[in-house]
Amino acid sequence: MLRTIVKGGFFAAALMATVTSVSAQEMIYGAYLSPKHGVMANVIPNAFAEISEGAGAQKWRVAPGGQVLSARNTLEGVGNGLADAGFVIPVYTRAQLAANSVLFDYFGSGSDVIAGTGATLEVLFKHCPACLKEYDDANTILLAATNAAPNHLMCGPEVRTAADVVGKKVRALGPGASMVRILGGTPVSMSPPEGAQAIQRGTIDCVLGPVSWLESAGYLDVVNYIIDQPVGFSKAHGIFVMGKDSFARLSPEQQSALKGQMPQISAEALINANLGKAQEAIAAAKAKGIQFVPADDAFIAAIAEFVSQEAGLAAKSAEKVGFSGSAAILAKYEELYPKWEALAKEINGDPAKFAAALAEHVYND
Numbered sequence: 001m002l003r004t005i006v007k008g009g010f011f012a013a014a015l016m017a018t019v020t021s022v023s024a025q026e027m028i029y030g031a032y033l034s035p036k037h038g039v040m041a042n043v044i045p046n047a048f049a050e051i052s053e054g055a056g057a058q059k060w061r062v063a064p065g066g067q068v069l070s071a072r073n074t075l076e077g078v079g080n081g082l083a084d085a086g087f088v089i090p091v092y093t094r095a096q097l098a099a100n101s102v103l104f105d106y107f108g109s110g111s112d113v114i115a116g117t118g119a120t121l122e123v124l125f126k127h128c129p130a131c132l133k134e135y136d137d138a139n140t141i142l143l144a145a146t147n148a149a150p151n152h153l154m155c156g157p158e159v160r161t162a163a164d165v166v167g168k169k170v171r172a173l174g175p176g177a178s179m180v181r182i183l184g185g186t187p188v189s190m191s192p193p194e195g196a197q198a199i200q201r202g203t204i205d206c207v208l209g210p211v212s213w214l215e216s217a218g219y220l221d222v223v224n225y226i227i228d229q230p231v232g233f234s235k236a237h238g239i240f241v242m243g244k245d246s247f248a249r250l251s252p253e254q255q256s257a258l259k260g261q262m263p264q265i266s267a268e269a270l271i272n273a274n275l276g277k278a279q280e281a282i283a284a285a286k287a288k289g290i291q292f293v294p295a296d297d298a299f300i301a302a303i304a305e306f307v308s309q310e311a312g313l314a315a316k317s318a319e320k321v322g323f324s325g326s327a328a329i330l331a332k333y334e335e336l337y338p339k340w341e342a343l344a345k346e347i348n349g350d351p352a353k354f355a356a357a358l359a360e361h362v363y364n365d
Helices: 002-024 038-050 074-079 098-104 113-127 129-137 175-182 192-201 244-249 252-260 262-288 297-320 326-347 351-361
Strands: 026-030 059-063 085-088 140-146 151-155 169-171 186-188 206-210 225-227 237-243 291-293
Touching: 026 074, 038 059, 038 262, 074 085, 074 140, 074 237, 098 113, 098 129, 098 297, 098 326, 113 129, 113 140, 113 262, 113 326, 113 351, 129 140, 140 244, 140 262, 169 192, 175 186, 175 206, 175 297, 192 206, 237 244, 237 262, 252 262, 262 291, 262 351, 297 326, 326 351
Parallel strands: 026 059, 026 085, 169 186, 169 206, 225 291
Antiparallel strands: 085 237, 140 237, 151 206, 151 225
């Protein structure tokens, strides 16, 4: 009897030691984003600081700049445990994230980014089981998503009109690539930092992306002209995708604490890191002498032409990788957009109010 008690005590102690080591283990959040990007410098570290103490305490380390995960291998790397969580852009793994890429591939009819983000997230988490299943099939969990700030055409060589884009090589992805083709340019797929290096080398001429990249991805020193006209915004960025095995290692209290940070992560990523940093980058660009050129009529007409085609283009892209449900996803987005447009007026650019709205309408399971 004594031997049994001692043996039981030994295994109880061993189990306790295992639980303690798991709870004290440092977890890794990896992304291709620059350390200067607001998501990596502020949003994610601030969330981890909030859960570094208390009942759900956990330790996390941020690994930016592709130290652990590149833009293209994040989904696989998180699923395989190379990192515990990361930032997934659906279009880089379109075959695995076909349903999610439908939203990424769609600019939509509205221009309010906060409204568009709220509608996107409500579609993802409430009305697109295929979207969540795709992450599940990759041995991951989508915990938070966000959208990017509006795109602008930013160029090294002189580009002032739509005609100047003809023949230019432009770093662009998803719907941006379709837009570049309509303008007569050639879209090139590469990560934001790779694009800055490519403009510097003369390999490409322009980039279609958020102006915040001027500072966060190094375009401030290689761009000389910016067409001062927003060109949609990309959607459904998996800002916090976690490996299922890593999530399972957390205690229920830790899981709850982590999930509790998701509305704030989504809201701050958009308003502080994306929209806020865009305004700072514009000021820096103007101070540096980068020229902001008004869009000519042909450029505006090209945008309108793209908008008229984009639902069909998104469907074709999805069908190429075997997904045929794009129409329902886009219809739900357009249905929800007016609701979030009204909420966006109440939110009025306040990340705390946006987080509260997301907690109520999206992260409320």
